[in-house]
Amino acid sequence: MQRNSNRPLVVKIEKIIEETPTVRTLVFSDEIFSSVLPGQFAMVWIPGVNELPMSVMITLEKGKGAFTVRKHGLASTELYNLKVGDYIGMRGPYGNSFTIKQGKLLLVGGGTGLVPLVRLLTFLKKTDEVTILIGAKTKEEVFFEKLANQLLENNKHQVIVVTEDGTYGKSGLVTEEMEKLLYEKKFDAIYTCGPEKMMHKVVQLAHTKKLHVQASLERMMKCGMGICGSCCMGEVLVCKDGTVFDGEYLLSNKEFGFTHRNKAGILENY
Template sequence: MVSNRPRITRVLDVIEESSTVRSLLFKDKLCSKAKPGQFIMVWIPGVDEIPMSISIMRDDQAGLTVRKVGEASTALFNMKVGSMIGIRGPYGNSFNPIIGKVMIVGAGTGLAPLMPLLEILTNKSASIDMIVGGKTMEEFIFMDKIKEILSKTESKIVVTTEDGSYGIKGLVTDAILPILKKKRFDMIYTCGPELMMKKVFEMAQEFNLPVQASLERVMKCGIGICGSCCIGKYNVCKDGPVFDSSKLKEVKDEFGLFRRDHSGKRVIF
């Protein structure tokens, strides 16, 4: 069977998350049954094909969440109900939801792969501490939904903004330290800018806590053969996108230090 080929589907709904972020809902059985943290290659016909986290799964539908940044993400952002997109995947490994006390650290559209995880954890974990960061209040997405999901379980939510327009003023990583000093966690899940994740990982190391972080690299094939998304000996598309502490240690010479551009040239963070 040929599976690594775009399945054409139509946009069923467009959800305005912020002035620059939208979620697109589409019908796709495989994606609706994906594991939390998995991603898809989304073909925007005539424009590009880009990796996107699955942020919504319900019935036979799935959704992605896109911030308009470049040409491809803007084209996806501008898609209307009824527009055709092509989907390959779901690809990659996934977050491993655990039973216990968990911390979730997310920022920006890094929250996208964390949302399906959050829903699973609600039914599983003893407690959830959710730390959400952003530059400014405008950028926050999913907040109502996060609050609603978290209301079903023992939880705490901390919000930080760099400009102080919402929650605590400062970086998301500043908010974590006092919490880690007070409470013992069984797992930290994180997705967001790589430098943030690096900091989260380093702090977790200090407190001897395990981490699962969802990484991002330039992706082309999505199936582990072209090598574009390599980090150390791993391919983010196949061995990731979720890297646990032991894998993060193995790629410490690259994680948070450099990535590769479309030519394969190393670019410093």
């Protein structure tokens, strides 16, 4: 029977990876969700709790997909607390994906925003030269550093960790480090995902250097498939027109970096 991608596919959690004291990766088996495009997402059903839009994480095993979750709100904490053998459902995959360029690439990620960027790494050519900037508040919140190095072992690459409190790697904001890098090196394309204020700065910095930049965005989502309108940002719907947008478009959108809508649809400031 053909699968209805809009109805939750229910799977069992097979493995849980502790990434940091507040971040876990939940692994499950499914062919379709093991091979989505970077930037695409699933609506993840936590039965009896809620449903959340989540970027789909890679695994190093064939036929397996994963979600990397930080315990934050009520629903994400419930998801984080699930055990091996518990059920989750997922609809999708939904949304567009990054346009993958070749050459010298810069990836800038913060927190679980690293998920689509790590997936992007699996689509690169051996000839690409990759710099990935990983931003975190403090040492114990850093994750995916080892994984990024592992995925890039056959590429000329650099993984730079930046912590806000300077307890690990470079000290300061990830965008400050990016600004320095842009003076030292030339890049062919920049990709970013993370907190919107961070992405806004990344897009602005890339724009001043006239560099191709794309960002993967998040908004309050209910349907995830271009029906309910909850995720509208100006005239675009993040679930259907995005999640990935060109920097040039984003700078022309007056909501990007400043406002998002709440559950009722009222604009709130970031």
